[in-house]
Amino acid sequence: MAEPKMMEGKVVVVTGAGRGIGAAIAKLAAQKGAKVIVNDIGVGLDGAGGDQTPAQEVVNEIKKAGGEAAPSYDSVSDFTSAGKIIQCAMDNFGRVDAVVNNAGILRDVIFHKMSESDWDSVVNVMLKGAFNTARHAADHFRKQESGAFVHMTSTSGLIGGMGQANYGAAKLGMVALSKAIAVDMSRFNVRSNCIAPVAWTRMTASIPAKDPATAARIEQRKQVTPEHNAPLAVYLISDAAKGVNAQVFATRKNEIFLMSQSRPLRSVHRADGWTPERCAEHMYPALKTGFYNPVERTADVFSWDSI
Numbered sequence: 001m002a003e004p005k006m007m008e009g010k011v012v013v014v015t016g017a018g019r020g021i022g023a024a025i026a027k028l029a030a031q032k033g034a035k036v037i038v039n040d041i042g043v044g045l046d047g048a049g050g051d052q053t054p055a056q057e058v059v060n061e062i063k064k065a066g067g068e069a070a071p072s073y074d075s076v077s078d079f080t081s082a083g084k085i086i087q088c089a090m091d092n093f094g095r096v097d098a099v100v101n102n103a104g105i106l107r108d109v110i111f112h113k114m115s116e117s118d119w120d121s122v123v124n125v126m127l128k129g130a131f132n133t134a135r136h137a138a139d140h141f142r143k144q145e146s147g148a149f150v151h152m153t154s155t156s157g158l159i160g161g162m163g164q165a166n167y168g169a170a171k172l173g174m175v176a177l178s179k180a181i182a183v184d185m186s187r188f189n190v191r192s193n194c195i196a197p198v199a200w201t202r203m204t205a206s207i208p209a210k211d212p213a214t215a216a217r218i219e220q221r222k223q224v225t226p227e228h229n230a231p232l233a234v235y236l237i238s239d240a241a242k243g244v245n246a247q248v249f250a251t252r253k254n255e256i257f258l259m260s261q262s263r264p265l266r267s268v269h270r271a272d273g274w275t276p277e278r279c280a281e282h283m284y285p286a287l288k289t290g291f292y293n294p295v296e297r298t299a300d301v302f303s304w305d306s307i
């Protein structure tokens, strides 16, 4: 008798699954036995437009390969609409076991030229979108006393990226959201983890090769596919990852990193208390060797494939 598949019996929602990394996660989850809701509104990279074709095509591919899937064309960025995505899992497959918050858009603009709408649109899809789907799924997860979330974050938030104040803030916000869900819902056996992925998709194809070093790293990035990111995501939403909660991972082709989380690095104490002058005279020399480079970006931290 064949071994049961890792995701057999699970119903998984993957947002932004019509393309790129989300499509790879949806297909691998289905291949491992999950029933998958392929959610995607089929927008342009900046969030404009809309097209049902990408989600439908991924569903067709999954079905052709013998898997089970249904499309969902509702946006994550509106609370009511995100509720329909989770309801779509209930209507089609009667339950929901995992949500992968992967939908994303990009509106890179240097901070001093960023508009309110550049900020709102990116934060609404990624940070608010992750809250929206997670909050609707939480009602089911609580009742059934099980569930798993994976949120796709980015080193743009964890470390830094140029022209990405909206994107980086949303992505680091997703890390805090994931931790908060883990803290609040582990009592219901609900787990929540993050992945900072890397892949050559239309999202990264939009990054200009401003200088030879960036051009060289873009060539490296082209070797990294959406599929390189899917195994970790599928593992994290499976029961095999039972004890894995509130962690932040990064993927980079065939490497998987466990990322650090913020903890005190060092401290300095004065029994007589502090004044601004004492901060300058005493705190600064005591702590400055622990300071991070204030303008460090992903490319300064990862030695290859960082754009």
Ligand SMILES: NC(=O)c1ccc[n+]([C@@H]2O[C@H](COP(=O)([O-])OP(=O)(O)OC[C@H]3O[C@@H](n4cnc5c(N)ncnc54)[C@H](O)[C@@H]3O)[C@@H](O)[C@H]2O)c1
Binding pocket: 015, 016, 017, 018, 019, 020, 021, 022, 039, 040, 041, 042, 043, 044, 045, 047, 054, 074, 075, 076, 077, 101, 102, 103, 104, 105, 125, 129, 152, 153, 154, 155, 196, 197, 198, 199, 200, 201, 202, 203, 204, 226
């Ligand atoms: N590609 C990378 O190297 C990289 C690096 C770091 C983080 N990420 C993150 O990984 C995720 C996937 O990125 P990708 O490169 O596959 O991008 P992609 O542009 O190929 O796919 C994103 C999908 O999300 C969909 N989408 C956008 N807004 C939506 C909404 N409101 N509701 C539902 N769907 C929506 C789009 O239609 C698109 O199909 C994103 O969250 C992205 O920020 C990607």
